[in-house]
Amino acid sequence: MEKAKISAYQLFVLIVLFEIGSALLVPLAIEAKQDAWLAILLGMTGGFFIFFMYHRLYLYYPDCLPTTYVQKIIGKFCGRILAFLYMIYFLYLAARVLRDFGEVLAVIAYPVTPITLNHAFLVLVVIYTVRKGIEVLARTGELFFVLIYLLAISGFILLLVSGLIDLNNLKPMLEEGLSPVIKVAFTQSLFFPFGEAVVFAMILPYLNNPKKAKIIGLSALGLSGINLAISMTVNIGVLGVSQVLRTQFPLLSTIQMIQLAEFLERLDIFFMLAVIVLGFFKISLFFYAAVIGTADLFHIKKPSQLAFPIGFVLLFLSIIIASNIMEHFREGLQIVPVYLHLPFQIILPLLLLIIAFFKNRKKRGQGKPST
Amino acid sequence: MSRRLFLLFFIMISAVLLSGCWSQRELTNLAIVSALGIDKNEKGEYVGTFQIVNPGYVAGGLQGGAGGQSAPVTVRKSTGDNMMEMSRRLSTHLSRKQYFAHTNLLVIGEDLAKEEGILTILDVLDRDPEFRTTASVVIAQNGTAEDVLKALSPIDKIPANYVLKTMKYTEERWGENIDVALHEVITDLISPGKEPVITGFRFTGDGEQAEKLEKLQNTTPEALLQADGLAIIKDGKLTGWLDGETAKGAVWVLDKIQNTAIIVNWKEKKAAIAYEVIRQQTNVSAHIKNNTPSISIHIRAEGDIGEVTAPVDLTDEQTLLKIEKKVEQEIKKQVDNSIRHVQKEKADIFGFGEAVHRSDPAAWKKWKHEWNDLYFPELQVNMTVDAFVRRSGLRNKSYLSEVENNH
Numbered sequence: 001m002e003k004a005k006i007s008a009y010q011l012f013v014l015i016v017l018f019e020i021g022s023a024l025l026v027p028l029a030i031e032a033k034q035d036a037w038l039a040i041l042l043g044m045t046g047g048f049f050i051f052f053m054y055h056r057l058y059l060y061y062p063d064c065l066p067t068t069y070v071q072k073i074i075g076k077f078c079g080r081i082l083a084f085l086y087m088i089y090f091l092y093l094a095a096r097v098l099r100d101f102g103e104v105l106a107v108i109a110y111p112v113t114p115i116t117l118n119h120a121f122l123v124l125v126v127i128y129t130v131r132k133g134i135e136v137l138a139r140t141g142e143l144f145f146v147l148i149y150l151l152a153i154s155g156f157i158l159l160l161v162s163g164l165i166d167l168n169n170l171k172p173m174l175e176e177g178l179s180p181v182i183k184v185a186f187t188q189s190l191f192f193p194f195g196e197a198v199v200f201a202m203i204l205p206y207l208n209n210p211k212k213a214k215i216i217g218l219s220a221l222g223l224s225g226i227n228l229a230i231s232m233t234v235n236i237g238v239l240g241v242s243q244v245l246r247t248q249f250p251l252l253s254t255i256q257m258i259q260l261a262e263f264l265e266r267l268d269i270f271f272m273l274a275v276i277v278l279g280f281f282k283i284s285l286f287f288y289a290a291v292i293g294t295a296d297l298f299h300i301k302k303p304s305q306l307a308f309p310i311g312f313v314l315l316f317l318s319i320i321i322a323s324n325i326m327e328h329f330r331e332g333l334q335i336v337p338v339y340l341h342l343p344f345q346i347i348l349p350l351l352l353l354i355i356a357f358f359k360n361r362k363k364r365g366q367g368k369p370s371t
Numbered sequence: 372m373s374r375r376l377f378l379l380f381f382i383m384i385s386a387v388l389l390s391g392c393w394s395q396r397e398l399t400n401l402a403i404v405s406a407l408g409i410d411k412n413e414k415g416e417y418v419g420t421f422q423i424v425n426p427g428y429v430a431g432g433l434q435g436g437a438g439g440q441s442a443p444v445t446v447r448k449s450t451g452d453n454m455m456e457m458s459r460r461l462s463t464h465l466s467r468k469q470y471f472a473h474t475n476l477l478v479i480g481e482d483l484a485k486e487e488g489i490l491t492i493l494d495v496l497d498r499d500p501e502f503r504t505t506a507s508v509v510i511a512q513n514g515t516a517e518d519v520l521k522a523l524s525p526i527d528k529i530p531a532n533y534v535l536k537t538m539k540y541t542e543e544r545w546g547e548n549i550d551v552a553l554h555e556v557i558t559d560l561i562s563p564g565k566e567p568v569i570t571g572f573r574f575t576g577d578g579e580q581a582e583k584l585e586k587l588q589n590t591t592p593e594a595l596l597q598a599d600g601l602a603i604i605k606d607g608k609l610t611g612w613l614d615g616e617t618a619k620g621a622v623w624v625l626d627k628i629q630n631t632a633i634i635v636n637w638k639e640k641k642a643a644i645a646y647e648v649i650r651q652q653t654n655v656s657a658h659i660k661n662n663t664p665s666i667s668i669h670i671r672a673e674g675d676i677g678e679v680t681a682p683v684d685l686t687d688e689q690t691l692l693k694i695e696k697k698v699e700q701e702i703k704k705q706v707d708n709s710i711r712h713v714q715k716e717k718a719d720i721f722g723f724g725e726a727v728h729r730s731d732p733a734a735w736k737k738w739k740h741e742w743n744d745l746y747f748p749e750l751q752v753n754m755t756v757d758a759f760v761r762r763s764g765l766r767n768k769s770y771l772s773e774v775e776n777n778h
Contacts, residue, residue, distance in 0.1 A: 108500055112394035171729040242561045243554065246497075257554070259505055266472075266503075 001065050001296055002133055002303055005208040010138035012220045013145040014285065015200060019224035020148075021282035022100045023193035025275060026329075027250045028232055032184040033241050034170045037229040042185035044225030047194025051217050053349050054201045060356050062210050066201045067296045073356050080297060082348070087293045089344050090199060091310065094286035095317035096332060098122065101279035102318065103325045104249060109272065119318050125280065127311040130288045131304040134206055137284055144277050152227070155255060155270050156234070162260045165237040188333065191341035193228070194221060198345050202289035248325070287314060402467035405444060406531035408516025409454075409492055410480035416450045417492070419457040420478075420517040421469065422531055423447060442584050443528040446521050454495040471502040476531045477553060478509050478516035478572070481609065488607035490560065497557055504554035507535055510602045510609065512571035519572050521582045522596050534596060538570055541598050546631040547618040548598040556604075563739040564724025566605055568621065571612065573599040605718035605743065613712065620709025623702065624668060624721045626653040632677060633758075635697040640681040646698045647677035649761070657726035659734055664727045665751040670702060672756070676763040682772040685763045698758040710752055719747045 006014075029039035061069035066086070071079030101122065102115045110118060129137050159165055174181065200217065207213055235250040238257055244250045252271045259265040291310055295303035322328035408420035423445045447465055451457030461469065477496065479489055496502045511519045524533035538550045548570040559567035576594030586592050601613040601621060613621050622628050628651050637643035651672040658665050676685060676694070684690050713720055724742045728735040738746050 110394065111500070168725075168729065172732040175732040239554070240558050240562075243558055253504070253554075256503065257505060265505075 001068075001205065002292065004133050004135045004206055006134060006138040006203075006206050008207065008209050008212040008216050010142060011200075011203065011207055011213075012216045013141040014138055014203065014281070015197065015217060015220035016224045016227075017141055017145060017148065017278060017281040018199070018285050019193050019197065019221060020227055021193060021278045022097050023228055024231055024251060024278060025100065025104060025249050027235075027244050027247065028193075028228060029184050029189045030232075030241075030244055030250075031188070032181045033175065033245075034172075034236055035174060035181045036184075036232045036236065037170075038174075039181045039185040040189050040229040040232060041225060042182065043189030043194050044221060044229075046186060046190040047197065047221050047225065048218055050190075050195050050345060050349075051197055051200075051221060052214075053346075053353055054198060054204070055214050055217060057349065057353055057356060058201065058204045058210075058213060060360055063205060065205055065293060065296050067293045069356075070352060073352050073359065083293065083297050086344065087290050087297065089340060090202075090286050090290040090293065091314060091317065092321070092340070093196065093199075094283050094290060094314055095321055096328075096336070097279060097282045097286065098314065098318040099321060099328055100332075101275060101283070103328065104275050104279075107248065107325070108252065108268070116315070116319055119315055122276075122280065122283065123311050123315045123318075126284050126287055126314075127307045129280075129284050130291055130311075131307045133304070134203065134288060134292075137281075137288065141281060144281070148274060148277060151270050151274055155258075155267070156230075158258050158260060158264060158267070159234060159238065159254070162258055164254075164257050165234060166240075167237055169237050169240045170233065188337060191337040191345060192332070194225065195341055195345035197221065198349065199285055199289045201349075202293060203285070248329075283314075287311070290314075396468065396470070400467050401470040402465055403470050404474045405529050406476035406478060406520055406534070407471075407474050408478040408480070408511070408520040409483060410515045410517060411483040411487060412450065414450075416452055417454060417457050417483075418515075418517070419449050419451070419454070419461065420520045421447045421449070421461060421465075422520045422529075423465070423469075424473075424529060442523060442582075444523075444530060446517075446582070448517065454492055458495075471499065474502060475506050476509065476534055477506050478511055478519050478534075479569075480511050480516040481513060481571075482515070484510055484602065484604070484609035486608075488609075489556070489604065490607035493553065493557055493560075496553060504552065504557070506553050507538060507550050508553050508556050508569050509534065509538065509572045509598075510569050512573040512599055512602075512612070514574050518574045519596060522574060522594060523582060523584060523587055524596065525587055525592055530596070534572060537596070537598055538572075542622075542627065543629045544631070545619075546622045546628045547615065548601065549622055549625065549627045560604070560607060562722075562725060563742060564719065564726075564728050564735070565722035566603065566718045566720045566743070568613070568625075568720045569602045569604060570598055571600040571602050573597050601720075603713065603716050603718050603720055605716070610718060611716045613709065616705050617709045617712045620705040620707070621713065621720060623651075623653060623670060623706050624655065624710070626651075626655075628653075633674075633698050633701050635694065635701050637679075637681045637683055637694075637697075643679060643681035644676065644683060644694060644697075645678040646674050646694070646758070646760070648672050648674040650674075655721065655723065655726050657723065657730045659727070659731045662734070663751075664723075664731075664734070664738070664746065665753065666723050666726060667753045667755070668706070670706070670754070670756045672698070672702065672758045673761055674698075674758070675761055679769045679771065682769065682775040684768060684772065686767050691760050695758045695760055698760075699756040702756045702758065703754055706754060706756075714748045714750065717743050717748050719743055723747065723750060723752075 029036040032039040067083040070083050073079065098119055102118045105118045106115050204213055231251060235244050235254050238254045239250060247253045252268065255267050255271050258267050291306050292303050294310065295306050300306060322331060403424045404421050405424050406422040410418040412418050425441065425443055425445050428441045428443045447461055449457050449461035451460050497504060520530065522530055524530045527533040527536055538548055542549050551569050556567045556569065559565045575597055586594060601618045602609050603611045603613065628648060631648050633646040633648065634642045635644050635646065651670060654669045656667055658667065719742060
């Protein structure tokens, strides 16, 4: 664990950028059709409970990284194996986001450039940032948070002014009843993006004011959930459900619809800026967690030394995880949530929490008479 | 030292790679396609017509000098069994790479739209990241897309712009045609509760003359493009046309009327008053009673008196109420005719099915498969129109009233 502290506001900014991250680009929860926004908000509520879980674990061990406290909870041997699995999980997710990002660029802007090269340039920036530590990443976040919101608000105003949003597209509400919405919420949007906040278990110990962790986490999840729901509502309002279902990147199509006053058009750059900035933060946070955790696990004094080697693993992993974009998205929607997100985001932390609860109760029970 | 060298090397490499020479496209190597036309020939191949901007001759103006010597666009043809093949084959006789990001117009030949339909040709345009789905779609009435794209135009040098602006302003000021974007057409093609309508463009005059630059030197061009009618597309195929007032009635229902003129009679005099619509709002809603759907349309129009050709006392409120009534009847007549006409065509271009879908999704599930053929033609449509006269221009009573008094 590096010697660094981040403020409550910085943590808030990081969580929001991270959660909006790649979820903004893809047709999130579109299986719920015009009720996607509802599925996102439901997923967010579920996300609150998941975050409570990570937060309780953090309260038991406020000064050390999860890689250390799992060893305290379930013993050295098992704890190390579990911690190692988590590092692989984070690295895999970093690679997935990197691939998302690379595919977006390949489809929209660089059809001929090898995707490896797109990835390599971003990975270089990510490695550089992670070498500098969490404080630098957090400060960068503060800077870009403003930019992202400026983009989002101006884009939203342009869409409103050009009268593209047709709320009739959101009707009829709950066409197939509530069950498909709940199904989508708790098989997809709960895990992606809200459950991915598990990575902040690795960041929470850096918070300079531990009391604020809960309120910051919940408000950041809430803000990002509402933003994502608004974004999907706008997408569906502008494009209609059928078109959102067909597109890989609905937000881009939405932005392309803006044609105002004969010159405010072709604002694809809004989307590209958002993709690159948000992608950068999401990859950096996953990657940072993987690096710092590995360093902690293997007692490497300077985590920054690991940034380059793991960075290259990240780069190659991002290329080999899927052979084409369809495979990549299919894995992301169908396989990863069930086989990776469910155990790593919910089941394992829950087990850890239960064990930690009993252990700490015993400890406290023993501690009491002596004081 | 070696670290510095490495840094220097790194910066130089970055400068080369990051400045984007990969897949670079120089302006001088691009053929900017302003409009794309699609037809079908006897062999069953697609014929693509590409209207390519001739950059040197567009800028013209007073200083340019070059304008006027050569046509502002070049039109090229190419054939293929699908759109991609056709588009790529064009490169055998084009010295530049086609660039579709500025293609704002797609013209579809009437024969192609009638016989094969438009379903198969739109996928590539929807999929391609360069082509914009905000491009407008028109159908070449009584002719091929090639005819439409070949014709040169006065005032606006690039013919594609001429078509687009004509369509835009006629929608805005007259309301018999509407500017429909490609993505709207695709959305309507998919939806079981709404069929697309596409504006038709007709070529009038001498075809031979149209592509000659000299024709533009006359004050009255011998050949001209003209927006005419709305094409009804059913199951992807063109099945009929709406013209004149029936087209306008359809535009009313679609809530696309911006400004238009409603002409009403006064006493014995025909076309005595012109009512100029300034703004309007049309609401369509569906009701289901006894397991049968019905539609109610509510139109609320506001406008001014634009012209009177009979002595009408516009200062009298009772007169204004009467005028409003007449305007309401006229709008109602137009819309009624249009709906009846379209019901005979059995193609729900108004989106009544969508309205039913919104108000009763469960019932819609049973009806949607036979909506166009069974339910839509029999649909009961109730309509209320509220028209309001707000102002009457710079004058109140017309001078005609005084002329009348003097006699």
